[in-house]
Amino acid sequence: MKRFKKPLKFYVITFVILSLGIAGYSIYKILVDKTPIEEVSSLWALPIIFIVIYYGSDALLDKMFNKKKEVKEDIFINEIVKRMQDANEFLVEDYRRLQNNQKFQESLKIAYKIFSEGESKLYTIDKLSRKFKKDTIESKAIDYVIDYIIETKKPMD
Numbered sequence: 001m002k003r004f005k006k007p008l009k010f011y012v013i014t015f016v017i018l019s020l021g022i023a024g025y026s027i028y029k030i031l032v033d034k035t036p037i038e039e040v041s042s043l044w045a046l047p048i049i050f051i052v053i054y055y056g057s058d059a060l061l062d063k064m065f066n067k068k069k070e071v072k073e074d075i076f077i078n079e080i081v082k083r084m085q086d087a088n089e090f091l092v093e094d095y096r097r098l099q100n101n102q103k104f105q106e107s108l109k110i111a112y113k114i115f116s117e118g119e120s121k122l123y124t125i126d127k128l129s130r131k132f133k134k135d136t137i138e139s140k141a142i143d144y145v146i147d148y149i150i151e152t153k154k155p156m157d
Contacts, residue, residue: 005062011051018047073112076148084144094137104138107131111145115152125149 022043029035084090098104110123119125125146132138 005055005058011055014054015047015051018050022046072116076112076115077108080145080148083148084141087144089140090137094141097137098141101138103131104141107138107142108145111142111149115149 026040026043029040030037081095107128111128114123114125114128128142129146132142
């Protein structure tokens with residue numbers, strides 16, 4: 001899924017470039033054309049206005065078009081949780097631990113990427129299965145995730 005919103009660094013650099021361009025144009029108009037500062041000062045708001053509109057439109061597009069991904073990811077996670085609950089191997093504390101474990105949450109994102117886009121050189125089921133030590137809660141939980149991915153895997157044409 002394409003991300004529309006760019007990092008803050010992009011907006012800052014764009015702002016600086018636009019400000020330098022406007023400053024250069026203002027200095028040129030003041031020195032060469034003898035334009036009064038009051039006439040040129042209205043241009044100085046353009047970089048701010050442009051960046052606000054650019055950021056706002058990116059944020060709006062990101063919110064509009066990434067809702068589908070969030071819904072599909074929720075369905076994926078809910079199906080795995082249902083299977084884990086049906087197996088009755090995990091306690092409530094185990095679920096909390098998995099939810100707070102950053103490494104496991106990243107592994108879930110990778111698993112969803114494998115589920116939705118297929119395996120790649122960077123993300124494979126084999127790497128996912130070796131990510132946690134055996135006989136840990138995380139390892140048991142990731143086994144359910146891997147089983148679900150394998151069961152629902154579409155055959156390649």
